[in-house]
Amino acid sequence: MTEATQTRYRVGGMDCASCATKIDTAVRRIPGVEDVSISVTAGTMTVRHGNGSDLNALEKKVTGLGYTVHPLAAKGAKPTHAHEYDIDDHPGCGQADHDHAGHDHAGHDHSAHGKHGRAAAKVEVLHAHDNAPPTGPWWQSNKARMAIASGVALVVAYVGSRFAPAIEPYIFIAAMLIGLLPIARRAFMAAFAGTPFSIEMLMTIAAVGAVIINAGEEAATVVFLFLVGELLEGVAAGKARASIQSLTTLVPKTAFLEEHGEIDEVPAEGLEVGNVILVRPGDRVPADGVILSGESSLDEAPVTGESTPVRKGIDAKVFAGTVNGEAALRVLVTAAAFDNTIARVVRLVEEAQESRAPMERFIDRFSRYYTPGVVAVAALVAIVPPMLFGGLWSEWIYKGLAILLIGCPCALVISTPAAIAASLSAGARRGLLLKGGAVLEALGKINVVAFDKTGTLTEGKPxxxxxxxxxxxxxxxxxxxxxxxxxxxxxxxxxxxxxxxxxxxxxxxxxxxxxxxxxxxxxxxxxxxxxxxxxxxxxxxxxxxxxxxxxxxxxxxxxxxxxxxxxxxxxxxxxxxxDEARPDAEAGLNALADSGVRIIMLTGDNDRTAQAIGKQLAIEVRAELMPQDKQRIVGELKAQGLVVAKVGDGINDAPALAAADVGIAMGGGTDVALETADAAILHSRIGDIAKMIGLSKRTMGNIRQNITIALGLKAVFLVTTIAGITGLWPAILADTGATVLVTMNALRLLRPIH
Missing domain, CATH: 3.40.1110.10 (Calcium-transporting ATPase, cytoplasmic domain N)
Known part of the structure; x- marks a missing residue:
């Protein structure tokens, strides 16, 4: 039995969930492939496969479906022009108890950070590949060129038909074929790869059927509108994709390296752990590090969402991408470019987008039956009235073709992933990191939040x-x-x-x-x-x-x-x-209580100290608990039918974090926090717990709106088409319009979180 390995790819041109479904189905049929995870918004695919798998055949299969595919570099590779970032194993920090005479410190929680291995992952920002995350004007993409070519051909056909009416049908057929041939090719490749009922196949059948019933002009127009719709999908998806990938541009290209008493300007991606760099006033910090000398205010909004500059001095941590204020700082680099905070955030969000929420999985299963059902309904509409009730074949075939286009599932299947991807991106830009749609969906159902004390409700230092x-x-x-x-x-x-x-x-x-x-x-x-x-x-x-x-x-x-x-x-x-309560703890807990969430403190600290903090914060307290006690209490709360979130530092609370419905780690920049919990709060603000829950509720509301838009428009046009009020043009506009409306509605979630 061969050991399974993982390979990550950047997939270009994948702008909706139906694209992901086609790729998923095709790749799973490759011998040796065990599992496939795809993120539409991130444009990535992770394939788990045996060592003997033919990856060339896999790449050729994806390319044949009409997408570009580029393997992400292997672990340990140096960054290239594509800016790759690797998350490697590295030691954490240690904090041990001290037997300091004369001090009663039995009441203080202590924790130890060990070395935590992590599977390496690459985050790549491509520069010049078509259909990759857009870095240039939209009109330079392949989809734009196809839409423009089809539009020009349609205009030429209209003009030509005025001067040569006798050949009008042939001119429009030629115009239609310019846009349809690439679509048809992708349709048949998808059919051979296991997806016969693709949007491209429905489009091909509708266009060919329209020609057969002498509606060539409409067929050409419908193909053009379909290509415009695909282009709009790509632009909208690109906005969501760019919202998180734009974080990588926050890190400056160069840094000022201090070495042998001299200051040299060097590429930031070449910095190594242990280097000392100079950060001038007004410059962005080029790497994660610790201040050796100097004191200044740093604008951390791009990384943590902190609205006001934070004053920092010697021994304080700084993050790559933050902006130095008024004074020069000497900084000791603690993480290489491929391992800095921003690279970790991007990697976490991209991997999270590959994890499907229960709602998303339901919609995906529903669409697998929905599309064949639409084809069956369209066939019945086209055949039954002429055969049984004497209707005109041309009229009812036309209506059946329109129903095919109305039934395209794009808007429906993208309704959930678009909203989840936008929320994950919005949260990440504000220091709220969630490991997937399932976590995002579960957060909105939370009705009990159990907090650790030391380092969570309190600052963690006396x-x-x-x-x-x-x-x-x-x-x-x-x-x-x-x-x-x-x-x-x-x-x-x-x-x-x-x-x-x-x-x-x-x-x-x-x-x-x-x-x-x-x-x-x-x-x-x-x-x-x-x-x-x-x-x-x-x-x-x-x-x-x-x-x-x-x-x-x-x-x-x-x-x-x-x-x-x-x-x-x-x-x-x-x-x-x-060890005093965090300055924002009281307000953060009040926000949770006001939203109807029960709050409780679970701590290993002595009861006297815990009760004092509990009284100050007006929170229920259970103290002097061992890790297994915290886990047991979380289990008891869940047994009462409650949905429990556990908030802690990700170390002493590991059993309870794992037992909770959602485990949330404070201080998301550490290996331990990111690995232990389902979610992490980068800036360690108690108020961000309520923001996380609020983001989840907003997202689920947005998803319900999207599903209503997608199915509602289809229902309306289904009725009007059968009644003879609308035809092929409105049908494709309904599908395209619904897809764009759903995507743009989802992008509203990128707005600031209040």
Whole structure:
């Protein structure tokens, strides 16, 4: 048994779901092909096949159907003129618990990021292939040339028929054949590949039938209108496709590389992890990285949807494609061009578009029976009245041919994928990443959202909340505490030092520093003995009054970790720290609650700390949970008939994320988040959960509108055609018009998400 591999292709000219169906059917008939996934909007196809499969035959089969096909480069290949991006395995980051004496950090969630292998995928932006994502004027495409040629031939036929009426039928037949021959060729290739009832076959039958009943002028006109309709489909589909692929153009072509004390301008795609680059004011950041020096405001709207510039300094992460503000930055590159945030977003959306939603699969199954049914109805309309009721053959055959055109399924089958593709693209441009139409559809049904605490509802790092004075100056309390903690990497120690730096305090040097196991730190600062550590150990260093104990206990009851400071044998003060709620958490949770969604916190943190945050955010709390407990609770909620979304960091919450109907990871730029969950929020905003759900509801409403348009127009023209009010021209206009209307309606979803 040979091992299956995956090959990805860029397919040009594939502008509707019926195109994808023909390609899917044909490729699945190739020996060795196990599975096929196609994205119309992305213009990609992923084929899972055995190692011995004849890929040349596969490509020839797709080309024979009238499409262009280009394999995407293999894993590890360097980018070419087609700008390919590869997502490779690479280590994540690690964060371990620290046994820092004197600090009660049992109430803080900790997580570890390991190395996560990922299947490589290419994202290619083609430059000069016909029918590829359009980069030039629409009139330069093959579809435009065919439509123009057919239109010119039709005009010539009309003019010629005025000067030579005797040969009028032949002139129009010739004009018709100019447009019909390519259509007929694709129709027969599709029939041989397993799709006999294609739109091209219906068009061919209708045009030939019209000629037989001496309606050559109408046949030529219908063929021209059909080609115009295909062109409009291509233009509309190109807009949806370009909406996400345009992200790749945000990354600048060049970067300023700092090497051996010199600055050189180099191609951005050649940057490697570990390079140091200079980003000038006003320039776009050419790579993901970490700021080494400098402080500036960055406009992250193109990548994360953040509406206002974000102030960033040393050690802050920056994303490729964002715009530097007023100051120069030195940035350490952390991801190569094929592995940056934008490349990952594009790859994720393209793969998501290959995943069909339940609604889309239903419409696809329906259309498989719908089209043969239309052919049968058209045949009955053409045959039954003349045979049984004495109707004119020419009149009823004409009506039957019109019904063939009315019944073309293009508008129906594109109604769902067009809306889903537009939504996935709109979400990605605003930092809302969803892994496919099934996830998008499920989000709209969510009625319970379970949140992790640390790093999700909170910022994931403690901050100093209170500096309590027991007789000393608050600034001196911070100075002395920071002096002892400056050498530690523990998050609580970092919080004390960060507060002192933020208050622009001068931190003195500490001599003879010593850690006292389970108690805290001692040192000599400014010639005075200082202790900073646990309130439980403070009485070994200084007397404590009942009132002082009550102050510390009250802080603990608020879920805060408290360390006390003793200076020269006297209790000087205390510093309280807590992992605070995100600034947008309350508003984001209120938005969910207002929409009727139940919210709950599931955390491994201690109950005291969790209840304090829960009270602040007005959220139901379940604390001191192991990963399996979170998974069990999600299962219990689902057993009650609820549709559950779990929001977390994608690591400690992995079992619960997998158990939920929809798992949502915060901080979607990491490997762990993208791999673990069904969806990810790039900018880690709680309010984006409600936006995701809102986007899903808008999308499903749009799909219902599209189906109504598609079937409603067909029903109207079916009745008017049988009644003799409309004919071939209105029939093809109805099909073309419905397809364009459905596509343009779907593109409304690309508008900003509120």
């Amino acid at each position: 901050r100093v909340t209170d500096v309590i004075s027991f007789g000393s100056d608050e600034a001196d309390i911070l100075r002395y505490a920071a002096a002892l903690e400056r050498g530690s990497s523990h998050p609580l120690a970092a919080a004390v030092v960060a507060k002192a730096v933020a208050d622009e305090l001068k931190i003195p040097a500490a001599a003879d520093a010593k850690a006292i196991g389970g108690k805290g730190l001692t040192a000599t600062v400014d010639g005075v003995a200082v202790f900073f550590g646990s309130p439980q150990a403070v009485e070994d260093y200084a007397p404590v009054s009942i009132e002082q104990k009550q102050r510390v206990s009250a802080l603990n009851d608020d879920g805060k970790t408290v360390s006390v400071l003793v200076v020269g044998g006297i209790l000087a003060g205390a510093i309280a720290m807590r």
